[in-house]
Amino acid sequence: MIAYNLPRLTYTIQAIWVEEASYMPANRIKESLCSDSSAVKKSGSTVTGLRLTNGQTIRSKYYIEASYEGDFLVAAGISTALGRESSSQYNESLAGVRDDTRYTQFEIPIDPYIVPGDPSSGLLHGISPEPFGKPGDGDQHLAAYSYRLPLTDVEGKKLAIYNLRGIPNRKTDLIGSEAVLCTDLLDMNDDWPTADANGRQKILDETATSTKGLIWFFANDEAVPADIRQEWSRFGYCLDEFPDNNHFPRQLYVRDARRMVSDYVVTQHTASEHDGGEHDPCPVAIAYWPTDTHCARRVVRDGLVHHEGFIFKDKHQWRPFGISYRSLVPKRAEATNVLTATCPSSSHVGYGAVRIEHQFYELGQACANACDIVLKDADAHGSVQDVPYSVLRERLLEQGAVLDVSLVGKPDFGLL
Template identity: 75%
Template structure:
């Protein structure tokens, strides 16, 4: 077995992994980025080009973007020849969503170049984790599927799934807590799901009115349950889909192998009942590309109930989920553009668009990975909850912020079930039922319990409830958390020859470092949402 020695080891392919690795190397630390995927950059290199910056009516969150997250956007703007425009937007505090948007292929190119700047101090290994070695509450090494054993002083979890945390035996949560656990009114089964809800009643059975005929594809037989009860369901995943209407860059929407027309019977019945399908639209991404996010409509590309097994599945199991959901998603686009049950004007609009020939050339121009919005979350001594993100029933602002979460508590629907005899989408939380607020993401949410590990941090799975995580899980915020994790590792490495505990890192030193690096930590400076505009 090949043994490699490092000061900092980062596990993941996400935005948080990129930031952690770059910041650690910038500080002169011998660093390894272990990427379980061939393409590094997370969902932003897999289709998410319409960033969650300044794209909502009632708030402007760009003043909270700093540090490496802002440097990334400066690099992107330089690539596009719009850096002066970005600097003007920043200087005058303008709200211009388009200046923050990009193409996935461009982001991957920018990230690849950025990582290369720190070679050979920063090494990149593409392999998955097979086991974690530890000595008490000290993680000592990672065994990888390529036969390497990576040893390091400090380790950063930077997957969306929390794979390293689970393998290391660090406490995590999965699914939705009951409302009573943290006294969260938005937790658990949702009694009143309004966002992306059916506006017309739809019979759920294959033969209308015949319970014994079984349910239409995509509807769970699980009982609705009791509002507020917890369960193991996850917010729906989806592919983030860049399509284009540029003829010279368009692969027409095609019928996928394995297409099953019965999988879209719910959509046909919805149309028959007077329901409205949605249309692809351009959002200001360069070169006329869409970014279909999954929740544009009642029946869009969100995969309700199709991804619950993802976090616990192995590589082969996840590939199976990817294959099945890719077939369904490609089939859905084919249905929109070709099925005779779809109104002609809708078919014509969808037929104008196709897959981008300059994106994902190694996967027939379809994203290689899915948007993992919700998986394992670390459980530490401090937990981000609905109250952390609430204006009126909220807790005091935490005194140890390393970044600002400026986004509503946002979790997509978790289930599609039968309720009162009709189809019901359940679980969406977005801007409803409470007045949310921006808040400082505490350093304490990035470190595990001392009894479980003293040399581990996480940039992407902070200690949080299901509701609380919905406000944290934004890509530019993961960059900022990754930057904080790397700085904490460097501070710990400087404190003594012995292994210093990440729980004991001086926050004052960390704060000063982050401010010098352009981080935004004072929540009073970034503004608040104006709910009168909703």
């Protein structure tokens, strides 16, 4: 069996288990999923094929959704969620509009208007006119995306910026949340998951322009204190990164898009130390990360600029937990031969604890093993929902996976 991965530049990745090797090699499949009703064919709850924008049809026994956006899940008629649930939906105290956003919050009062104190003059660029809303209410906003930008202060490799994390070869990694004014560009990516290819390209271009403009501002604008300008002026793009794209990343860091909704849902409680209940009996990986979601909005609250939506360790004692196999499979009535490694069944808050890349690797490993198990014994258990957990668990343990949450330790909240 051969697994094909459609490149990220298509905005849709499906790892597709194919029965013959007659299809194009993975590195030559440059097309994305069709956006019309012909995208996915089904017979009852079985997906029988998918159609790409170049007209190619790919048929397989099993399909793995491995994109952030979840386009394939939607096309296959599988339930998904988008945006932030209300706090009442899963009884999550951190859900919906956040009444108390502390992480990367403004520490000094900032007037939001072009003419200070005059609402009729209009809002400064980047501030949403949307009302703050009621704490706990759900909405369609997403955690802010950014370009994950490597920079350096080494001439010829041309940024290690003070107070930013260093990575090998004297580079630094701008992930978007280093400060109040940073490369997390709030409100710019809410349409990304549902946009077509042209719409996503427009968001890419607008975010790139804003990111480059922000860095230029830090290094050159006289409104910025001279010592900060001097520090930023030392830095530049890494010449050994993205050489075919003027050394700038090609893709956004998509932190939050569609999430599958199955019979089992990862929520805030799954990741909570004090009200999490028993650990799920079917783990395929260990999540060791807070319920981490970046700010969703920059709005006006009480007449001042306010960031809303960040959740990162504050007011929540999280715990490591086993990510359940049940969160990777759809409802049986919706599809019996589809899994997802990157859009697991979870709430907006719960997804924040799962969405880290190394955990996606582990979930991908679990999905691949599950496919192999059912391919080898389809008569006994042809549905992904029926994969014997004992068999899957034994395989993962043989491959070095850690599935016992008691082995990984717990965070020390006294250090926060």
